[in-house]
Amino acid sequence: AQKVTQAQTEISVVEKEDVTLDCVYETRDTTYYLFWYKQPPSGELVFLIRRNSFDEQNEISGRYSWNFQKSTSSFNFTITASQVVDSAVYFCAPFSGNTGKLIFGQGTTLQVKP
Amino acid sequence: DAGITQSPRYKITETGRQVTLMCHQTWSHSYMFWYRQDLGHGLRLIYYSAAADITDKGEVPDGYVVSRSKTENFPLTLESATRSQTSVYFCASSESSPEGAFFGQGTRLTVV
Numbered sequence: 140a141q142k143v144t145q146a147q148t149e150i151s152v153v154e155k156e157d158v159t160l161d162c163v164y165e166t167r168d169t170t171y172y173l174f175w176y177k178q179p180p181s182g183e184l185v186f187l188i189r190r191n192s193f194d195e196q197n198e199i200s201g202r203y204s205w206n207f208q209k210s211t212s213s214f215n216f217t218i219t220a221s222q223v224v225d226s227a228v229y230f231c232a233p234f235s236g237n238t239g240k241l242i243f244g245q246g247t248t249l250q251v252k253p
Numbered sequence: 254d255a256g257i258t259q260s261p262r263y264k265i266t267e268t269g270r271q272v273t274l275m276c277h278q279t280w281s282h283s284y285m286f287w288y289r290q291d292l293g294h295g296l297r298l299i300y301y302s303a304a305a306d307i308t309d310k311g312e313v314p315d316g317y318v319v320s321r322s323k324t325e326n327f328p329l330t331l332e333s334a335t336r337s338q339t340s341v342y343f344c345a346s347s348e349s350s351p352e353g354a355f356f357g358q359g360t361r362l363t364v365v
Contacts, residue, residue: 172351184296184343186353230295234351239284239303241347241354242312243296 141166141233145244152221153252160216160247162231168192170236173207173214178246179227190214192236221251256280259344259357266334266364274329274360276344284347285327286354287311287319289340296343302327303349334364 142165152158164173175187188198190207198205202222206215218225231244257278266272276285283304288296288311298311300319308319316338318330327346331338341361347354 174353182341183358184345184356186355189351189353191350232354234347234354236350238309239349240298240301240309240311241284241286241345242298243288245295 141168141171141235141240141242143231143233143242143244145229145231145247147247148245149248149250151250151252154223155220156251157217157219158221158249158251160218160229160231160249162214162216162244163212164214164231164233165212166233166235168235168237172234172236174232174234174241175205175214175216176230176232176243177227178230184230187216218249221249223251223253225249226251257344257346257355257357259342259360262358262360264360264362266362268335268364269333272331272334272362274331274342274344274362276327276329276357278325278327278346278355280346280348280355281324282346282355283324283349284351284354285321286345286347287317287327287329288343288345289313289338290343290359291340299329299342331362334362336364338362339364 177185228246234241286301287299302321344357
């Protein structure tokens with residue numbers, strides 16, 4: 140079974156602040172992948188990053204960075220120097236390598252104010 | 254065009270009618286998914302499919318039927334639409350060792 144929790148429903152920051160979005164997942168799968176998606180006000184779902192269960196290396200891509208810790212079942216996402224265009228709903232989504240099931244957390248709404 | 258396409262983009266139907274939402278992908282991805290998105294509920298998985306002729310229930314399958322006779326198509330049918338099925342529906346596809354799951358643009362369905 141899989142379960143994903145994004146405890147932060149809404150976050151509001153002022154432009155240029157750093158912000159971290161939390162994701163905690165539970166799974167019994169031996170092989171799984173974790174995704175982050177962004178859904179801007181226009182509604183489309185934009186894929187941001189993937190991590191697999193064997194790769195705990197953190198990653199930085201521009202202003203985005205991800206911290207994956209298997210020991211704490213967390214896959215957190217940080218935006219450095221936030222911008223107004225980062226305002227969106229962000230979803231954490233685990234994919235089961237055993238069943239092929241992909242579920243989504245409830246999402247965190249990020250508002251970046253100028 | 255390569256990618257994943259949903260049709261129609263918008264649909265209004267009456268309670269009790271059958272309606273089918275179409276999803277087509279050109280990547281030959283193994284997995285396909287249907288989600289509904291409602292305010293306050295994020296994306297909830299309705300059905301998913303690991304390959305042609307293999308489908309499984311997700312979190313909220315009641316009132317929906319799917320089929321997958323071809324790898325590239327994954328239609329979702331509401332057998333007798335109800336107002337509670339008013340939602341935005343997203344289709345997605347991915348490989349079995351996915352680089353990511355990729356989404357269609359969504360279908361906004363209103364049941365009146």
